[in-house]
Amino acid sequence: MYGSHLQNIANNGFTVVDDVFAEDEIRSVLHEISKADANKSTFRKSAGLFAIRQFLKEIPAAKSLIFNAKLKATIAALFGDGYFVVKSIYFDKPEESNWFVAWHQDLTISVDKRTDLPGFGPWTTKQDQFGVQPPLNILEDNFTIRIHLDNADAGNGALKVVPGSHLKGIYRPETIDWDVETETTCEVKAGGIMVMRPLLLHASSRTTNHKPRKVIHIEFSRAGLPVETSWAELGKIQ
Known part of the structure; x- marks a missing residue:
């Protein structure tokens, strides 16, 4: 049942699994989001x-x-077993959004404090949250699941990816050779998920079809960190 998905992840760095969530489950999640206090520092609203x-x-x-x-x-x-949640973000890209994301890899993990660690760096700070680029083997083993609460296609900023780029280590966007690489748009229906490796080059365009795109982005790892630091957000897979 999952054989083709395993092959897609290994070869291309991503796969799309349809119908993971029913319409009523999506409505229930959105209802809980609607009750949240949006004045906290972890919320960004524009x-x-x-x-x-x-x-x-x-x-x-x-x-x-x-x-x-x-x-x-x-x-x-x-x-398999052994993975846990290390980061989760909810994105709501409204119908009139002109927000876009340039080509990049997800090279940082979120930790609880900044400290000198061999093999870790550079460091970043965003909304009082510390991020650091860990050793490559951690990034190669991590994975991300993007849960789509709306239909996503090229018109409302579905992710564009470069298949196979997760196998090339740190791949700087300015060095992409478009004579060799290909760009693919990952269309996902509401209730489906996109699974991807963080080293997969990806981008997102502006919305052009006046349709919303709401996504829950969850990152997973099974890596133990040095005792001097900890994951900023750590949770079990219930």
Whole structure:
């Protein structure tokens, strides 16, 4: 059942799994989000983007809704046991949004404090949250699940990716050779998920079809960190 997805992840760095969430489950998640206090520092609200960092900590009632039987079965089939949540973000890209994201890899992890660690760096700070680039083997083993609460296509900023780029280590966007590489748009229907490796080159365009795109982005790892630091957001797969 999951054989093609395993092959897609290994070769291309991503796969799309349809129908992980039913319409009523999506409505329940959105209902919990609507009750949240948007004045916290982990919330970002503008005309072009609404985002919640540390989403599963800020909206704890959503966790049992998100980790339904099908999502847990998918994670177990694709990655086995031993993984845990290390970052979660909710994105709401409204109909009139002109927000876009340039080509990049997800090279940083979120930790609780900044400290000198061999093999870790450079460091970043965003909304009082520390980020650091860890050793390459951690990034190669991590994975991300993007849960789509709306239909996503090229018109409303579905992710564009460079298949196979996750196998090339640190791949700077300015060095992409478009005579060799190809760009693919990852269309995902509401209730489906996109699974990807963080080293996969990806980007997102502006919305042109006046349709919203709401996504829950969750990163997973099974890596132990040096004792001097800890994951900023750590949670079990329920």
